[in-house]
Structure formats: C-alpha cells, structure tokens
Amino acid sequence: MTQELLRCEHVSKSYWDGNHDLQVLQDVNLALQDGELLAIVGSSGSGKSTLLHCMGGLDQPTSGQIFFRGQNIAKWSPRALADWRNQQLGFIYQFHHLLPEFTALENVAMPMLIQGTSAQQARARAADLLERVGLAERGSHRPAELSGGERQRVAIARALANKPALILADEPTGNLDDESAQQVMQLMLDLNAEMQTCFVIVTHDQALAASLPRQVSLQQGQLQPNKVTK
C-alpha cells in the first residue's frame, strides 16, 4: 500500500522587491505518494525551482506548510532538517554540482560518509551505484574527464547514495543533448520502478514530461493539472 510521502498545504511564497511583494507561489497544494513519479512543468519564472526548494527544505514558504510523512518540517531544528535532507532526500540539478577535485566514486560516496557510513562500505555501494548507472569503468575519473550525460548519471548515483525516499530533480536534462537527455530520463524511470524512490522532476521539456505518469503545471505560481497528452 502506498503512503503519503510529502504534502504541500497552501504553500505561498513572495519576495519583497523593495516596493512591493513579488508573489512567486500562490496557495500550492500538492500531495506525493511513496514511489510516485511527477513532472512539474511551467514557463520560465513560474516558480518551479522555488517550489522544489520549499519541498526540499532549502527555502521556507511565506505561508503554508510542508509535511513529510505527516510531520511539519517547519517545526524541525536546522540539524534535524540537515539530517533529513542527507538521509531521505536526493537532489539533482541542471548542472551536476559534482565536486571537481574528487573522482566519480568519491563524489557518490560523499553523502554516505557524511551520514557516518564506513569508508569501505561507502566505496562498495558507490561502486555498485556507478555500475547501475552504466559507469562501472569511470569510477576513477574526475568530473572534467566525463561527458555531460556521464556527469549527470554520476549525479543521479550520488542522489541515490543514502537510499532516499524522494529525489528532487531541477531540469536534470536541461544541459544535455537529446540523446543523453533521453538516456538520463530513462535511467530515472528505471530507477523509480526498481527502487520505488519517488522522483519529482522539473522540466521545460513537455515531451519528456509527457513520458511521466503524472504531470502538474505551474502558471504564475499557481498549480494546474498539466494539459500535455502522451
């Protein structure tokens, strides 16, 4: 039986620009179930990244609440929030954000080391994850020695390191050519099916969004059911 993983309840966010409030999110209500795969689409500036940041506790709504497994994350201490992000969430960005001075294997092992996993176990799981994303032979390469698609696959392996319940991906294919974008997308679909990790994927690409089972669209900060059809 699936269970509710995360819920945004009346989430609004505004920024004060010196003269007036810029309303970025307006009364967003959204519930995610364990293992779900959701695309968020919307034009540039519609609030997609802001919503993702609020869902991941990287930013706070001006009003409204976010619940993770029924708990209001606004009530958590900074330490509890950081632990939650490390243990339950994985982040994937448009630009991979891998640490340039570390190898692919070390980058994937990093979240596990931060969590307190032994170096030996972390390296073993990192190697398994790299194999799973098709990069078994690339563990000793630094990010600069990998293609864009390979870096993004390392970033996906890193996001999965601590077996998170939820992965938040912000334009994960936005910087890739069509073929690499397709591979990265397929990888996320396969991993979702295999591991029951919930993926929320922000994308500009309507065709890509249409390949996911559920889509919503942000329009000027308001959430709408997406109109794309397969």
Ligand SMILES: Nc1ncnc2c1ncn2[C@@H]1O[C@H](COP(=O)(O)OP(=O)(O)OP(=O)(O)O)[C@@H](O)[C@H]1O
């Ligand atoms: N820290 C901030 N201070 C002021 N305004 C901000 C801040 N962060 C975002 N905004 C504004 O909020 C709006 C939504 O930004 P956001 O990055 O969430 O949009 P987006 O839908 O992800 O856009 P894109 O597709 O271009 O990445 C934009 O108008 C942006 O300028």
